[in-house]
Amino acid sequence: xxxxxxxxxxxxxxxxxxxxxxxxxxxxxxxxxxxxxPTPRQVPPAMVAFDSTPVTPxxxxxALLQRxxxxxxxxxxxxxxxxxxxxxxxxxxxxxxxxxxxxxxxxQAPTQHxxxxxxxGQGAMYSFADRVAPADRWAIAAYIRALQASGSGQxxxxxxxxxxxxxx
Numbered sequence: 001x002x003x004x005x006x007x008x009x010x011x012x013x014x015x016x017x018x019x020x021x022x023x024x025x026x027x028x029x030x031x032x033x034x035x036x037x038p039t040p041r042q043v044p045p046a047m048v049a050f051d052s053t054p055v056t057p058x059x060x061x062x063a064l065l066q067r068x069x070x071x072x073x074x075x076x077x078x079x080x081x082x083x084x085x086x087x088x089x090x091x092x093x094x095x096x097x098x099x100x101x102x103x104x105x106x107x108q109a110p111t112q113h114x115x116x117x118x119x120x121g122q123g124a125m126y127s128f129a130d131r132v133a134p135a136d137r138w139a140i141a142a143y144i145r146a147l148q149a150s151g152s153g154q155x156x157x158x159x160x161x162x163x164x165x166x167x168x
Contacts, residue, residue: 055134057111060142068143071136075128084147096124101144102151114141 001009058064073082081088084101091097099106106113118137121127132140 055138057115057138057141058135064139064142065146067136068139068141068146071132071140072143075132076140079125084144084151098123098125101148107148111141111145114144 072080077088078090079088079095079098080086080101081091086098086100088098101107115137117125118132118140119127119129119134128137
């Protein structure tokens with residue numbers, strides 16, 4: 001094969017290549033049909049699905065607090081510490097300090113706030129929606145209230161400060 005012929009053959013082969021910028025793309029929110037009925041595509045983490053019902057807060061029980069403590073130790077302690085003061089091991093290694101749960105703002109915040117922050121993240125904290133189930137988020141929020149009560153000297157569920165209607 002002559003060099004000119006090889007160059008022409010290589011040029012023809014490269015001309016058939018596409019840089020993949022002109023591919024057909026699907027809308028991720030486009031509906032697909034499953035068994036003839038349309039269903040929405042998968043909802044990204046930390047997004048609320050259309051027509052979804054929010055998870056209602058469970059009743060405050062010892063089992064809920066124990067579950068919250070276990071989940072808190074697994075997911076929250078590295079940054080927030082066992083005491084909830086924001087001096088966890090990750091912070092000791094140079095990362096940004098999270099706020100202390102004993103701060104005035106967080107003592108007055110509704111329990112829903114902690115659930116929402118676990119779900120959506122806030123500041124340097126990323127969303128835990130894909131790691132912590134909704135029921136466990138409520139358990140963690142209830143345990144945070146217990147940490148606040150132990151730090152402030154008030155019992156969990158004391159009127160006004162830690163108890164909200166229907167919330168742990």
